Amino acid sequence: MSVLNNAIEFKSVFKTYGDNTVVDNLNLSIPEGKITVFVGPSGCGKTTSLRMINRMVEYTSGTILVNGEDNTARPAHELRRSMGYVLQQAGLMPHRTIVDNISTVPRLNGVSARQAKSQALELLNTVGLDESFAKRYPSQLSGGQAQRVGVARALASESSILLMDEPFSAVDPVVRADLQKELLRLQSTLGRTIIFVTHDMDEAILLGDYVAVFARGGRIAQFGTPEEILREPADDFVASFVGRDRGMRRLTFASGADVPIHPLDAQQTPWQQWQLNVEDGRPAGWRIDDRVIPGGSLFVAGGTLRDALDSVLSSPSGWGVVVNEQGQVLGLLKSDDVLEATERERLNRYGVSA
């Protein structure tokens, strides 16, 4: 493992409001170029900790180093312009067009209007929006689109650091999944230092290279990779927070690629009286006798073992449906095969040969 530089370091940071300690002696090093997720129940100080980085909240005592420099060394507004910030509700300026919204920070930094605009148009593409959005106003966007613009605006600061405060919690689950995927895709090319706040453990596991689990009272209960946290929760609090689906979540890290796929046109249909309805190559529910029953979740080939297991468990016939990226049916998964794969994963994990 290579030695990582730290982009941000919290050193004995406290934040109190009167007698109320919100952040209690925070010591944390956030590695450069990685996604670090702050996760925890509400009121645990995770958002406060994030906001202390760009001094939207001033801490009571301690030090925060940003790229090695004390973050109180320069005026707060300069510090804020030097890092991207994505808010929960996008927080776009309703009276500015999308392109002007994205240009906000470059314009504050004195970049010419023309240059800021051409950069903003590029960023629209980067976050997967068409250039036709440029002249629209925020009120004309859906929640997911607004959040994409929020991300584009944060990227426009061209800083290496991106602060994201529960950015996907206000959109519906389908859009959220899209945005999460998009963020990972972006990060694979951009390699920024991202600090991401969420209360959703699944989101933390999906996005985080590192996860800091915050406990009530503003202390960090555990810091590590998602796998480490799921494998060895540091204490009862973390164990209860990563919670009841721990076994399932573990499967997120295992590939479902080696589960055999049974072709649809196999000689005998081992799934007996169940028939998969296929329309235009896409699955369209299961037929039994004269009834058609909507299908379960689909397993996209190459996905995780967790997805594979879910496709089997949610399928009315007990057979998981495998599709490709375009949604075309590739075949079926047998529950026994999936369970065998989880068995292999378990043995692998502890280095025991079968």
Added chain:
Amino acid sequence: MNWLQSNLQHVGELTALHLLQSIIPVIIGTIIAVPIARFAMGRRRDGRSTERTTSAGKLRRGLVINSAALLYTIPSLALFVLMPLVLGTSITSLLNVYVALTLYVIAMMVRSAVDAFDSVSPVTLEAATAMGYRTTRRFWAVELPLAVPVMIAGLRVALVSNISMVSVGAVIGIQSLGTLFTDGLRRDLPAEIITGIVATVLLALVLDRLLALLGSFLTRWRTA
């Protein structure tokens, strides 16, 4: 009709005077009222905190809004008569009207402007700060433009009520469309009185419409 035709020039002059006495106080009054209102709001707390003002802030806000309301309760005629004493002007000076009506506009607009600043989403302001806006620039670039819709609504009420109030000056001899009422009454000329009423209403309608247009121009982002 005959009366109007033979007095067209006179009516025109009075309309111009009326226009001047309506618009100038609205402009000056608004320019004074907006900073007062912003001051009354105090320093807005950013972020998720819903507790936006301290108890001192609440007191200040209540004080400003109530004094403005109190100002509005002074009868306009009394204010017109009082002005020469305070300002040392002659009783028929236009300045009396300007100052008196400006006070009324301030009384009305302070309240509207406070509501207008209140209507600006704290999330937006917080976002602006997080992007790196400093307080002054944030006020001009974000807070004020976003307060415009509610402010324009208040401004339309202030302008229309101001147009009707200008007429009162005629009682103490200040020339405006109101002069047509006092003069028509004295000389028993219904045509003159009716002309005065129609002209005042027309003036109010036209100015209100223009202000509404200005408002929708400034707030294209809302209807887009």
